[in-house]
Amino acid sequence: DQQVKQNSPSLSVQEGRISILNCDYTNSMFDYFLWYKKYPAEGPTFLISISSIKDKNEDGRFTVFLNKSAKHLSLHIVPSQPGDSAVYFCAARNSGGYQKVTFGTGTKLQVIP
Amino acid sequence: KAGVTQTPRYLIKTRGQQVTLSCSPISGHRSVSWYQQTPGQGLQFLFEYFSETQRNKGNFPGRFSGRQFSNSRSEMNVSTLELGDSALYLCASSLAGVDYGYTFGSGTRLTVV
Numbered sequence A: 001d002q003q004v005k006q007n008s009p010s011l012s013v014q015e016g017r018i019s020i021l022n023c024d025y026t027n028s029m030f031d032y033f034l035w036y037k038k039y040p041a042e043g044p045t046f047l048i049s050i051s052s053i054k055d056k057n058e059d060g061r062f063t064v065f066l067n068k069s070a071k072h073l074s075l076h077i078v079p080s081q082p083g084d085s086a087v088y089f090c091a092a093r094n095s096g097g098y099q100k101v102t103f104g105t106g107t108k109l110q111v112i113p
Numbered sequence B: 001k002a003g004v005t006q007t008p009r010y011l012i013k014t015r016g017q018q019v020t021l022s023c024s025p026i027s028g029h030r031s032v033s034w035y036q037q038t039p040g041q042g043l044q045f046l047f048e049y050f051s052e053t054q055r056n057k058g059n060f061p062g063r064f065s066g067r068q069f070s071n072s073r074s075e076m077n078v079s080t081l082e083l084g085d086s087a088l089y090l091c092a093s094s095l096a097g098v099d100y101g102y103t104f105g106s107g108t109r110l111t112v113v
Helices: none
Strands: A010-016 A020-023 A030-038 A045-051 A056-059 A064-067 A072-077 A086-094 A100-103 A105-112 B006-008 B010-013 B019-024 B031-038 B044-052 B051-058 B064-068 B074-078 B087-094 B108-112
Touching: A010 A020, A020 A030, A020 A086, A020 A105, A030 A064, A030 A100, A030 B019, A030 B044, A045 A064, A045 A072, A072 B031, A086 B044, A100 B044, B006 B074, B006 B087, B010 B019, B019 B108, B031 B074, B044 B064, B051 B064
Parallel strands: A010 A105, B010 B108
Antiparallel strands: A020 A072, A030 A045, A030 A086, A056 A064, A064 A072, A086 A100, A086 A105, B006 B019, B019 B074, B031 B044, B031 B087, B044 B051, B064 B074, B087 B108
């Protein structure tokens, strides 16, 4: 049972344009959401997070939007750069689950120069 | 400061053998979580340890076990290896919970032949 879903396994975007990565979840007990970026042969690195009490969080070129009613979140990268090419994982934490964080299957982003 | 260190980086084992993977968290971090990454499955949560106690466990068979030592270092053991256990095993550490930052190591690539 995949509680966090990233339905697009891959995405290609031109440099300078916006990248939008989507994530859907099914568990209404999730209260904290995160995005991680992963390069080959490295562990995932934290990118940005959002609490369920917010609907938007920005950090430089990265913005995460949360739509709780639709159980959907998205990561916007503007402008996209070739160095952003990586696999992006969406993750969610159970409100009562300590460190139990559920990850999606990932979306591979390719930014074309 | 040193990051999360996982050893070994690569491992090849034969079906039926057992294996032990090691994770040294960032100094001062008391929480260590383990994940299995396979193509198409994303990161699957194995377990989380905090102050030598297992706080959370994912849906893996009993062949997968772990422990945490008083210095917060953690080990993960897989017994009676199966071909399907071939994966990247990632360890992540944090002070106490994901809100405080969740840093991954580079992983151990296990291949079972």
